[in-house]
Amino acid sequence: MLNITPSIVIDENEIQLDFIRASGPGGQYVNKAATAVQLRFDVHNSPSLPADVRQRLMRLAGSRMTEEGTLIITAQRFRSQERNRQDAVDRLVRLIRKAAEKPKLRRKTKPSRAARQRRLDAKRRRGKTKRLRRPISGDND
DSSP, rough: EEEEESSOOOOOOOOOEEEEEOSSGGGGGGOOOOOOOEEEEEEEOOOTTTTHHHHHHHHHGGBOOOOTTTEEEEEESSSSSSHHHHHHHHHHHHHHHHHHOOOOOOOOHHHHHHHHHHHHHHHHHHHHHHHHSSOOOOOOO
């Protein structure tokens, strides 16, 4: 069981881990060991996630989400399979925790009368400065 938040717990049976060969340098050992981890989590059909968290998670996942609603996280930062497995699980937990945070509702506000006046005064000062920088036009021919 993965404890995400006090209210969200994911059963480890919902997570599928596949071990694949990592890309990049590795010397003679590179084509023998499958140290990279590909974590798959079916967000769309997960009974552990509330509907609002599911929607935010699907939006947050972006290109890591398949058409069927499966989240794929690939971890190949480390040279050992166990550390990559832990890294993939940690990234999943972080992503779900971020999705579990409810966004603050934006409250529409208007600038106060004093703020509007300050803005207009600043614009007038700036315009005056620019006017004073203009060349003096006159009949000096």
